Amino acid sequence: MFHRTFIALDGNEAVxxxxxxxxxxxxxxxxxxxxxxxxxxxxxHVTLKFLGEVADVQLAEVCRVVQAVAAxxxxxxxxxxxxxxxxxxxxxxxxxWADVAGPDGRMAELFERIEQALExxxxxxxxxxxxxxxxxxxxxxIRDAEALRVAAGKTPDDNETxxxxxxxxxxxxxxxGGPVYTPAVRAQLRGDQLHS
Numbered sequence: 001m002f003h004r005t006f007i008a009l010d011g012n013e014a015v016x017x018x019x020x021x022x023x024x025x026x027x028x029x030x031x032x033x034x035x036x037x038x039x040x041x042x043x044x045h046v047t048l049k050f051l052g053e054v055a056d057v058q059l060a061e062v063c064r065v066v067q068a069v070a071a072x073x074x075x076x077x078x079x080x081x082x083x084x085x086x087x088x089x090x091x092x093x094x095x096x097w098a099d100v101a102g103p104d105g106r107m108a109e110l111f112e113r114i115e116q117a118l119e120x121x122x123x124x125x126x127x128x129x130x131x132x133x134x135x136x137x138x139x140x141x142i143r144d145a146e147a148l149r150v151a152a153g154k155t156p157d158d159n160e161t162x163x164x165x166x167x168x169x170x171x172x173x174x175x176x177g178g179p180v181y182t183p184a185v186r187a188q189l190r191g192d193q194l195h196s
Contacts, residue, residue: 070187
């Protein structure tokens with residue numbers, strides 16, 4: 001059996017409340033006939049790596065590797081900031097997300113260590129620069145993209161800080177009501193090797 005799989009950092013209740021408020025402000029700018037798929041608050045997360053379809057046997061190995069990487073990584077703070085609309089200009093929109101910043105570099109180090117550890121298992125490295133974020137919506141069609149950009153510009157730009165204590169390997173099933181994420185393993189960040 002195969003599982004659609006990704007590795008992520010979870011949000012917390014304070015971040016969820018903030019993102020829900022931001023999402024509500026944007027929803028008022030979405031018109032009838034627009035097709036915007038809003039992410040459920042319980043699914044808010046920062047993707048570190050998307051693996052695609054992974055077989056049962058390989059999923060167990062992925063979980064072991066991520067646990068080993070996490071054991072050598074110290075917990076860290078990161079901040080959830082302003083909304084970004086992708087692309088930032090033009091008549092079309094594809095994504096709405098909240099920027100994420102790891103000011104001490106530990107998140108980027110964790111991402112790089114996961115990349116290194118999974119490459120021998122056949123998961124290629126990401127060619128795009130690491131750009132952490134929390135997705136709020138995927139836009140299929142919108143008549144007035146500029147109205148949504150204006151609404152996004154009015155949302156507060158203060159940061160909400162999160163403390164990352166674990167990394168989660170998730171499997172995802174796409175159901176009629178949207179995707180359902182199931183944790184395959186939650187790997188505690190407990191070491192200091194990444195920052196030594």
